[in-house]
Amino acid sequence: MNDGTGTDQGMTMNAADAAAIMAEADARARPVLRPDHRVTFLVWGLIWFLGDGLTWLAVRGQHPYHGPNPGGYAATVLLAVLVSLASVGQSRAETGVRGLSVLRRWSFSLSALAGIGGAFAIEGALVHAGASRPVVGVFEAVAPVLVIGLLYLARFPVEQDWAVAGLGLWLVIAAAVGAYAGPQNVWAVAALAVGPAFLLVAALEQRRQRA
Amino acid sequence: MSPDELDPVIHTPARLRIMVTLAALRDGDDLSFTGLQDLTALTPGNLITHLRKLEEAGYVATQKNGGGVTARTSVALTGEGRKALENYTAVLRQLLDSASPN
Numbered sequence: 001m002n003d004g005t006g007t008d009q010g011m012t013m014n015a016a017d018a019a020a021i022m023a024e025a026d027a028r029a030r031p032v033l034r035p036d037h038r039v040t041f042l043v044w045g046l047i048w049f050l051g052d053g054l055t056w057l058a059v060r061g062q063h064p065y066h067g068p069n070p071g072g073y074a075a076t077v078l079l080a081v082l083v084s085l086a087s088v089g090q091s092r093a094e095t096g097v098r099g100l101s102v103l104r105r106w107s108f109s110l111s112a113l114a115g116i117g118g119a120f121a122i123e124g125a126l127v128h129a130g131a132s133r134p135v136v137g138v139f140e141a142v143a144p145v146l147v148i149g150l151l152y153l154a155r156f157p158v159e160q161d162w163a164v165a166g167l168g169l170w171l172v173i174a175a176a177v178g179a180y181a182g183p184q185n186v187w188a189v190a191a192l193a194v195g196p197a198f199l200l201v202a203a204l205e206q207r208r209q210r211a
Numbered sequence: 212m213s214p215d216e217l218d219p220v221i222h223t224p225a226r227l228r229i230m231v232t233l234a235a236l237r238d239g240d241d242l243s244f245t246g247l248q249d250l251t252a253l254t255p256g257n258l259i260t261h262l263r264k265l266e267e268a269g270y271v272a273t274q275k276n277g278g279g280v281t282a283r284t285s286v287a288l289t290g291e292g293r294k295a296l297e298n299y300t301a302v303l304r305q306l307l308d309s310a311s312p313n
Contacts, residue, residue: 013224015214015306022300025228029235029250033242096246098285100239 041202049195056187115147137183
């Protein structure tokens with residue numbers, strides 16, 4: 001090894017060699033060391049679009065309104081929980097990386113689980129307090145959207161990611177406006193406003209990574 | 212502009228690879244010794260030697276946590292190291308530009 005002249009184990013390195021090494025090392029390291037949110041956004045988008053869309057198909061025309069099938073609703077929520085845990089698992093796959101980005105992902109996933117769990121507990125309290133099924137229906141459709149939207153917005157000061165912050169703000173607006181659509185159509189609003197928004201952010205992320 | 216202006220601490224294949232790999236980490240993250248070894252394809256002995264050089268220059272920081280079989284050494288670029296790599300990249304770009312026929 002000759003430290004001062006750009007040689008290493010007898011190999012001379014000119015500028016072109018150095019550029020090639022940098023490109024190769026960066027291409028190898030970046031996919032492993034930088035979290036890739038494309039799949040997470042894509043799966044969240046599909047879950048929200050299909051889950052809320054199918055729920056809307058199930059509840060539209062109900063007179064009186066009695067809400068979605070509890071089994072189907074539980075399956076959708078379970079799927080969302082699994083996606084959230086999978087995104088945390090992704091951090092484990094980043095071999096050897098430790099620090100703030102891993103902590104942030106754990107914090108987001110656990111906060112999302114706590115927030116949605118808390119919303120379900122409040123829904124139970126509303127039922128217990130005598131709230132009508134339509135009122136509970138509106139709440140159960142918009143509460144998870146509001147929780148996830150606020151969590152995405154809260155990430156902005158740290159990550160400075162305008163796309164994710166925009167998604168967060170959009171989710172908060174969709175939850176607030178969607179609540180006025182009533183217990184049946186709120187599911188359609190959630191499916192059409194939330195699912196495609198996640199898919200758009202996944203597409204933006206894809207474009208950003210290609211740039 | 213001459214190749215001599217390239218930072219000699221970075222301008223070796225192994226150390227350049229180490230620096231670029233660590234620069235891919237997000238701010239506030241570090242990488243385990245074994246993770247860095249996997250990504251740079253260096254032998255443990257080689258990696259230790261080069262890390263020592265980079266650490267002496269103040270470009271990387273290593274931290275050992277725990278003891279015995281559970282000990283974990285983590286490595287990260289320092290602010291000075293990130294700046295040095297940016298300067299290296301700028302000089303390299305100028306060298307490549309001046310060497311190109313256009």
